[in-house]
Amino acid sequence: MNIFRIKKYFKRRWRRWRKAIWTISACGIVAWLAWLGTPLSGQLEAVMTREEPAVLETLADLQTASEQVPSKEFRQAINDIDRVRTVHLNKIYTCGEESQVLGNLNGKEIADLQNKHPDWTGHVDREGHVWFDHHIRDLSDICKRSGYIGLDSKGNLSLFEGPPKDEKVMRTFFQLDIESMESALPKEVVYQLKQGIRIEDVEEYNSVLSTFSDYATTSSQKVMKLN
Known part of the structure; x- marks a missing residue:
């Protein structure tokens, strides 16, 4: 079973619990302020009744905007x-x-x-x-249909059309410190990366990149920071 899909499953469960906790808490605070007779500004009310706090907006959202x-x-x-x-x-x-x-x-x-x-x-x-x-x-349609993240022949984390063995690289992300990665991660995860990790949605795509970015070489990390 794909370890990243397991990770995604628990993330979704956590988001549902977090959403429920936040909604209950927000409603409680609004009711308490109403009982005290404290008026709510339009902006505060909008934030309090959102599904999730504003602070949960990601850097990627801001960059895209x-x-x-x-x-x-x-x-x-x-x-x-x-x-x-x-x-x-x-x-x-x-x-x-x-x-x-x-x-x-x-x-x-x-x-x-x-x-x-x-x-x-x-x-x-x-x-x-x-x-x-x-x-x-x-x-994109091609990523949904046949996108994989894996290692190219030079040890770069790359996006492939089809399994990495087909060598159809669509995008190269960064160079990996293979030795460091192999010593830190379970063997099945490293094996899965070498075989190619199937990417089916944005959440899984970001999760895989985030996981392996911890093992980028020093030179790659500098480039990532500049970008």
Whole structure:
């Protein structure tokens, strides 16, 4: 059985208990304040009645939000377009990317497209093609269908299309300290990594990366911090 699926199962159970505890506690505090006659501000009431505390928002959520704010330079470049340009859309998933050509559009049509999708970022390349980036918190179809995380021939933690033995690397994450990892982790976990860990959802994807990031080489850790 996949050890990461077991870990995910217990995480889900814990979240359900945490959600229930938080909801009961929040309702109790609201009722107590109401009994005291203490008025609640709109913001406080919104926070208290949320399913989970605001502090549980992850760094990844904040990073994605910042990535999805189009730059002033990109907006200006779009507004300055005075002729037909080829427009592309990159769907950038948590795992995987997909690209498509949206067509040849004039400046007004491109500006209208940006206004309809204010969360899209992008750039204009040297050939004058317009590239929109849409960040999506999900796995791409190819990752859902055949995504594996495992080791490449150089000891890098990598994302593969199919099992690692097929050597179809889609993305390389970081170099692993194999000796340190093998001495710290159970043999079955290391074996599972070498065979390839099937990735079926974002939670499992993040869990695997988090687990093995502890065994990244020093040089890889420096690069990860810079990113």
